[in-house]
Amino acid sequence: MKAMDPMELLGVLPTCHFGNLCSKKYLSVIHHRMEESLFGDLEQREMILAGNHRRSQFYGEFLGLAKAVWLLHLLAFLLDPSPSHFEGNCGAEFHSQYMESVVRFLDGLVPAG
Known part of the structure; x- marks a missing residue:
């Protein structure tokens, strides 16, 4: 693929x-x-709901992005252990036990906004 x-x-x-x-x-x-x-109509959606894939420039670009995501997921799940995602909110306290810093934060807090 x-x-x-x-x-x-x-x-x-x-x-x-x-x-x-x-x-x-x-x-x-x-x-x-x-x-x-x-597009002025729902022809693309109707085709997809019917199980078809329309050959249009927009859908072709969408498929290119979907392919990149698909291949990235395949690569990620080949790793052992598989990668995990952790996200900190703005203003959250930094915990070095769970997070790896890529920049230095003043007082160990993630800057707001």
Whole structure:
């Protein structure tokens, strides 16, 4: 898949795991009102709901991004142990036991905003 164009892949295997992910993510990320505002209709959404992948420039760009995320996830889950995500909010106290600092903070606090 790394060297293959995602549009070509979905032309051959429209219901593969990658195709299902793309359909699900498109429908969750692109709101129907936004799609109608961009394209004047809901033809793309209707095709995806029917299990097809439309060959349009917009959807092709979306598939390129989805492919990058897919490959990044595949790479991440090859690592042992698999990576985890930890996020600190603005103003949260820094704990060196759980976090690795990439910059020095005054008084050990994450700056607000």
